[in-house]
Amino acid sequence: MTGSASPHTGRYPAGAAAFPHRDLLAIAGLASHEIAFLLDEAEQWVELNRQSAKHAERLAGLTIINAFFENSTRTLLSFEIAGKRLGADVVNMHAAQSSVKKGETLIDTALTLNAMRADAIVIRHASSGAVQLIAGKVDCPVLNAGDGQHEHPTQGLLDALTIRHAKGALNGVKVTICGDILHSRVARSNIHCLAALGAVVRVCAPPALMPDGIEEMGVTAFYDFDAALAGADVVMMLRLQQERMQGNFIPSAREYRHFYGLTLERLAKAAPDALVMHPGPMNRGVEIDSQVADLAGRSAITRQVEMGVAIRMACLDVLTRRARGIAGWT
Amino acid sequence: MSKPAPLTITNGLLVRPEGEPQPGGLRCADGLIVALGEVAPGPGDIVLDARGALIAPGLVDLGVFAIDKPAFHFGGITRAALMPDQAPPLDHPARVRFAALSGKPDFWVHPLAAATRGLDGTELAELGLMREAGARAVSTGRRWIADSGTMLRLLRYCAMLDLVVVSHAEDAGLAGSAVATAGEMATRLGLPSAPAEAEALAVARDIALAEISGARLHLRQVTTGAALTLVRAAKQRGVEVTAGVTPAHFMLSDLALAGFRTFARLSPPLRRESDRRAVLDALADGTIDVIASGHDPRGAEDKRLPYADAEPGMAGAETLLPLTLTLVRDGIIDLARAFALLAANPARLLGVEAGQLAVGAEADIALIDPERPWIVDSDRMAASAGNTPFDKQPVQGRVTALFKGGVAIA
Numbered sequence: 001m002t003g004s005a006s007p008h009t010g011r012y013p014a015g016a017a018a019f020p021h022r023d024l025l026a027i028a029g030l031a032s033h034e035i036a037f038l039l040d041e042a043e044q045w046v047e048l049n050r051q052s053a054k055h056a057e058r059l060a061g062l063t064i065i066n067a068f069f070e071n072s073t074r075t076l077l078s079f080e081i082a083g084k085r086l087g088a089d090v091v092n093m094h095a096a097q098s099s100v101k102k103g104e105t106l107i108d109t110a111l112t113l114n115a116m117r118a119d120a121i122v123i124r125h126a127s128s129g130a131v132q133l134i135a136g137k138v139d140c141p142v143l144n145a146g147d148g149q150h151e152h153p154t155q156g157l158l159d160a161l162t163i164r165h166a167k168g169a170l171n172g173v174k175v176t177i178c179g180d181i182l183h184s185r186v187a188r189s190n191i192h193c194l195a196a197l198g199a200v201v202r203v204c205a206p207p208a209l210m211p212d213g214i215e216e217m218g219v220t221a222f223y224d225f226d227a228a229l230a231g232a233d234v235v236m237m238l239r240l241q242q243e244r245m246q247g248n249f250i251p252s253a254r255e256y257r258h259f260y261g262l263t264l265e266r267l268a269k270a271a272p273d274a275l276v277m278h279p280g281p282m283n284r285g286v287e288i289d290s291q292v293a294d295l296a297g298r299s300a301i302t303r304q305v306e307m308g309v310a311i312r313m314a315c316l317d318v319l320t321r322r323a324r325g326i327a328g329w330t
Numbered sequence: 331m332s333k334p335a336p337l338t339i340t341n342g343l344l345v346r347p348e349g350e351p352q353p354g355g356l357r358c359a360d361g362l363i364v365a366l367g368e369v370a371p372g373p374g375d376i377v378l379d380a381r382g383a384l385i386a387p388g389l390v391d392l393g394v395f396a397i398d399k400p401a402f403h404f405g406g407i408t409r410a411a412l413m414p415d416q417a418p419p420l421d422h423p424a425r426v427r428f429a430a431l432s433g434k435p436d437f438w439v440h441p442l443a444a445a446t447r448g449l450d451g452t453e454l455a456e457l458g459l460m461r462e463a464g465a466r467a468v469s470t471g472r473r474w475i476a477d478s479g480t481m482l483r484l485l486r487y488c489a490m491l492d493l494v495v496v497s498h499a500e501d502a503g504l505a506g507s508a509v510a511t512a513g514e515m516a517t518r519l520g521l522p523s524a525p526a527e528a529e530a531l532a533v534a535r536d537i538a539l540a541e542i543s544g545a546r547l548h549l550r551q552v553t554t555g556a557a558l559t560l561v562r563a564a565k566q567r568g569v570e571v572t573a574g575v576t577p578a579h580f581m582l583s584d585l586a587l588a589g590f591r592t593f594a595r596l597s598p599p600l601r602r603e604s605d606r607r608a609v610l611d612a613l614a615d616g617t618i619d620v621i622a623s624g625h626d627p628r629g630a631e632d633k634r635l636p637y638a639d640a641e642p643g644m645a646g647a648e649t650l651l652p653l654t655l656t657l658v659r660d661g662i663i664d665l666a667r668a669f670a671l672l673a674a675n676p677a678r679l680l681g682v683e684a685g686q687l688a689v690g691a692e693a694d695i696a697l698i699d700p701e702r703p704w705i706v707d708s709d710r711m712a713a714s715a716g717n718t719p720f721d722k723q724p725v726q727g728r729v730t731a732l733f734k735g736g737v738a739i740a
Contacts (some may be wrong), residue, residue, distance in 0.1 A: 107634055127636030128520040130591030148518030148638070188520060212523065213514035275419065 008040045015328020018320050021134045022143040026151040027192035035196055039161050042307070042314035046161075049085070049309055051240075053245065059088035059318055060217070062119035062324070067124040068145070075145050075155075076278055080120045082312035088119070106130060107137055114138040118235060119323050120316060123147075128185075136213070141319035143312075149183050155279055156189030158311040162304050163234055166275050171198035176228045176270070178204040178260060179238025179287055180249075182211045186279045187238060191217050204228035207247040225260050232270040236277040237288045238263050253286050262288045267298075270271035275300050333360065334737045337372035342380030342697065343706065346664050347674065347686055351384060358693035358736035366689055371693055375693075380697055383730055386669055388616040388694030389651065390685045391470070392676035393496065393550050399437050399645035399712035403739055405623065408437065411496075411680055414444035415471045421447050421455040423463040429466030436739045440680050441471035444664050445484050451475045454484060461491055466680040467548070469496040470629055472597060476502040485543035494546045494679050497536050499557065500598050504528035508640045510599045515548055521638060526601055530556035530619035537564045544569040548679055551558040552618065553579040553598050555608030559652055562617045568681060573612070573681060574620035577653035578719055580609045584721055590637040590647035593708070594719045596624075597642035613671070614662050620679070621671040627715035645713040648706070651722035659726070665700075693736035702728040702734040 015310050018037045027035065048054055052064075064083040076092060083316050084092035091111070091270035097329035110133075113121055120141045123131045128148030147153040158172060162310050167173050175194050181187045194201050195218045203214060204222040222228035229235065245253040267274065276292055276299045284290045293299055321329035336359040343351040344366065345382055357365040371377045389409025395413050402410060412429055414420035420429055421444035432719070443465035447453045449472075457468055468488050473496065473615055475481045488495045499529040508524035510516035516523035533549060537560060541577070552573040554556055561573045576594055583603040586594040592601060610616045626643030633640050657663050669685075677685030706723045708716035729738035732739050 005533075100353075105631070105634075106636065107630075125636065127638055130636035132590055133634070133636055147520075148636070152521070185520060188518070211517040212512035213517045215520065216514040240429070 003256070006322065010039070012037050013221055016322065022319070023152050024189070024315055024319060025132050025142065025144045025154045025191045027156045027196070027309065028151065034158065035160070035193060037155055038311070038318065039164060040315050041318060042161055045310035045313040046307065047187060047305065054085050056085060056089065057087040059083065059086040059320060062088045062090045062320060063117070064090050064120045064122065064316065065116070065118040066090065066092045066115055066122045067095075067113055068093065069130070070146070072124055072145070078305070078308045079145060079312050082309050082316055085309070086313055086316060088316070106134065110134040110137045113139070120320055134283070140323070141320065143315055145311040146185050148185065149188075150185055151187050151189045152185040152307065154311050154315060155186050156193035158304060158308040159190055159277060159279070160193050161237065161307045161311055162277065162300050163199070163275065165303070165307070166300060167233060168217040170194065172233060173199045174202070174232045174271075175199050175234040175236060175238045176202045176204060176232040178225055178262070180240050180244060181205040181214065181238070182209045183241070183244070184238050190236065195219070202232070204226050204260070206250055209241065209244070225266065226269055229266060229269040232274055234277060235262060235267065235270050236276045239279065239281060240283060240287050243257065257286050259307045261286060261290050264289065264291050267292055275299065277301060277304060279304065331492060336372055336375045336734050337374045337378065337693070337733065338369055339378045339380050339385055339691065339695070339697070340369065340371070342383055342385040344593070344687060345384055345386040345669050346666055347670070350415070351665060352471060355380065356385060356687065356695070358695070358733070360736035361693055363689055363691050363693050368440065370510060378731070384698040384700055386653055386696045386698050387673045387685050387687050388696050388732065388734065389672045390676040390680070390682070391625065391647065391650065392620050392622045392679065393442070393624060394622070394647070395516045395624070395643065396714070397433055397437070397439055398625060398627055398647060398714050399433065400501055401625065401627070401645065401711065402437060403732055404712040404729065405647040405650050406698065406732055407623070407647055407650070408696070408732065408734045409440060409677070409682065409684055409693040410625070411440045411442050411466060411676070412651065413471060414442050414449060414469050417632065418469070419444045419449045420460075423456060423459040424510050426460045427463040428515050428584050436737070440466040440468050440682060445475065445495065446480070449473065450596060451477060452480060454487060457487060457493065460733070465493070465496040470498050471668045474498050474500050474502050475629055478535060481536065482543060482604060484541045484554075485539050485545035485547070489545035491545050492646055494548050496548045496550050499532035499536055499549050499552065501531040504531065505588060508588060509595060509602050511584055513584065513602055515587055517568040519587060519590065519637070521587070522552050526554045529554045529598060533557040533560050537561070537569060540571055541569050544570070548572045548574065548620070550574050550599060550622070551576060551579065551624070552603045552612070553609060556566060558608055558612040563647070565617065566724045567730070572619040572675070573617060574622050575609055575613070575618050576622055576624040577649060578624070578644060578646070580606060580613060580657070581653055582606070582719060586735050588638070591719070592633045592635065592640035593644065593717050593721065594638055595637060596719070609718065610662055613657060619671065619675045621654050622676065623647045628717045629715045633717050644719055645711060645715055649718060649720050649725065651729065651730055652727035653720070655727040656725070675679045693733055695733040696729050697731040698726045698727060699730050702726065704728055
């Protein structure tokens with residue numbers, strides 16, 4: 001696993017033309033063949049990760065900084081494992097214990113990270129557009145690990161890969177995304193990614209959590225979860241933040257569950273083999289019942305986590321090819 | 331102080347209150363315009379050949395956030411009404427008096443008194459004393475007064491004082507912490523947004539209260555079709571309401587937010603294209619009375635931030651005139667109306683003798699080449715900061731000479 005030859009030679013433009021972007025900031029703006037290229041690149045890492053010796057040396061000697069300005073356990077761990085499995089030196093910076101708390105501006109923090117000569121920086125930030133702002137100030141590739149309510153591109157990619165593994169292809173697959181669409185970067189990245197790959201996307205939320213103009217993004221919007229579920233091949237549930245359950249956006253957690261919780265009974269309205277997904281962490285008993293989350297053969301929730309590592313390995317590999325001097329990428 | 335020599339400007343095109351500009355010139359002495367039209371220089375006059383340039387009144391900019399003379403002079407602005415949102419706010423007579431003198435002699439500042447103490451929207455400030463200290467109108471500042479009872483008491487008091495109340499019309503509950511107008515663009519970018527109707531709600535209430543109180547109400551920025559419809563109807567009923575706008579809302583829509591460009595972060599936020607078109611219609615039919623710069627220079631520490639964390643505002647003084655002239659070039663308004671919007675109407679609202687070329691008026695005069703092309707460049711602005719949403723945009727129209735009280739300042 002040290003060679004640079006692509007496992008799918010001929011299906012994509014040669015070299016860097018297959019993915020001519022320095023950074024991965026958003027799914028919006030990527031061509032569908034560029035998305036497909038990243039998914040195909042990830043397949044080799046899915047295989048590697050299933051071996052007992054899960055290690056490659058492709059990024060040996062490179063330094064990757066995970067700069068997380070917002071708390072995260074799962075995404076941070078996933079990026080860290082992805083970098084380490086590729087042989088890179090991975091450093092995690094938690095904003096909660098950094099100079100950001102001392103009033104340093106985001107730009108100054110970015111310049112500091114840049115001066116440390118990272119070969120890639122993975123960034124999560126609570127404000128939409130923050131990662132793009134930093135990317136404009138540093139010399140190395142930047143991966144967006146979630147910026148505010150804007151995008152979470154690796155989540156969109158890993159969800160697409162998960163669906164592709166289960167359904168064979170994305171084209172024509174009916175995907176229903178239900179939950180806090182308004183505040184969800186996962187929903188936005190998924191909408192762009194799934195639509196680019198030919199899936200039919202429905203979104204479902206109560207009015208207070210449904211953003212204006214969402215249908216302009218090529219989806220159909222529903223308030224009625226049962227109607228949104230009819231015939232769905234994939235049901236993707238979103239996490240509802242605790243602070244939004246207490247009267248501001250919805251009356252209560254139990255009323256939310258009554259209308260928008262995925263129960264076994266509700267799941268029956270979807271296609272008989274409908275796949276259940278959730279980006280985690282779940283509120284069991286609120287947006288999703290335990291019986292559904294743990295439903296063998298139908299729940300892909302742990303599979304999503306598995307695909308996440310492979311997708312992040314693929315993104316780190318592809319985005320550092322130029323720095324590593326891979327033929328066709330320099 | 332020695333008196334400046336009299337000034338005679340010849341061979342220009344005089345901007346008139348109505349109709350096309352007329353060939354001619356003017357003569358100033360003792361700081362006033364003493365003759366208009368066919369003028370002959372007196373002995374000892376400084377004589378300036380305008381070479382066909384427009385001779386226009388100095389612009390009167392209603393509602394700026396900073397006194398930034400180089401930018402105002404570049405833009406042909408000789409007087410500005412200063413918003414009370416200063417640090418500390420203009421809510422005390424002494425601060426108003428200081429602000430009123432802060433630009434003289436080459437720039438006149440007309441302070442807007444803070445409507446409430448600390449601009450917090452609850453307790454009335456000393457409006458009468460501030461009027462005596464030089465306040466030319468009263469302003470709610472960057473924010474709306476949410477409490478309708480407070481707003482009614484304010485309007486009644488200002489009706490008695492015969493001071494215009496300048497309101498920022500955005501319903502506070504709906505606007506919340508929004509930084510964009512609800513719609514496709516805000517949704518794609520994942521930005522906190524509020525419906526455009528937040529403006530119409532606030533305008534409807536303010537008009538209703540103005541009607542009860544008989545006060546003169548100026549809505550500093552009206553940027554949506556729904557709110558402009560309300561203003562149009564109120565004017566027809568005879569309510570003393572006027573409306574303003576900045577070039578941003580007739581030149582740009584929320585598409586300018588693409589790429590999280592914080593120079594396009596304004597308050598109120600940029601609207602949809604249909605609202606931009608409604609603003610153009612309202613400029614054409616007279617519903618809008620004032621075009622102002624909203625000049626609010628902001629450095630990198632306020633603007634080089636994630637979009638929602640950045641401060642709103644634009645450095646608008648330099649682009650006010652050329653962008654307004656695009657309306658003339660596009661046939662939406664004529665030249666006389668452009669200068670009514672930029673000078674005569676704001677001067678009338680502030681109750682100052684300015685904004686028109688007239689014998690006996692203060693000699694605030696701009697010579698303008700209306701065709702001269704130039705490119706807006708945020709890195710090379712006269713303003714103290716280059717936060718313009720019009721960066722790299724080619725424009726036409728430039729001030730070639732500016733006089734305050736008959737004295738050349740640019």
